[in-house]
Amino acid sequence: MFGKVNKHKIREFLDGHEELKELRRVRLRDFLTGEIFTRPIFSKHVGYLLFIIFLAFCYIANHYKVEELVTRLAVVNKELKELRSEAITTSSQLMNISKQSEVLRRIREEGIDLEPLREPPRILDVD
CATH class of the missing domain: 4.10.810 (Virus Scaffolding Protein; Chain A)
Known part of the structure; x- marks a missing residue:
């Protein structure tokens, strides 16, 4: 059969x-x-067992490396949030400082003899 x-x-x-x-x-x-x-x-089966042991060590090393990267990522994300808030604060301060009324106030405080323009600027044609 x-x-x-x-x-x-x-x-x-x-x-x-x-x-x-x-x-x-x-x-x-x-x-x-x-x-x-x-x-x-x-x-x-020594070769096969050694290969399995090698893979186990690689797995453990990979796990520790990933743990390290996750920890580092958390630190970087925290730092990024802090820098973002600092950038927003700085940007709002610069916007406030660059207002025309704020510029005039600072000029007067410093005693600089400047006045705002009363008439618009003119274009000079050079022929």
């Missing part, structure tokens, strides 16, 4: 099944004594 079954595939399947049995026999004591590292299943 299924044709010929490859003996190599059967062995691979059985080996995988044996690895599961071996994993079921692992106890907490094996981890504490380090005996788990001497088992064939561990030595067979």
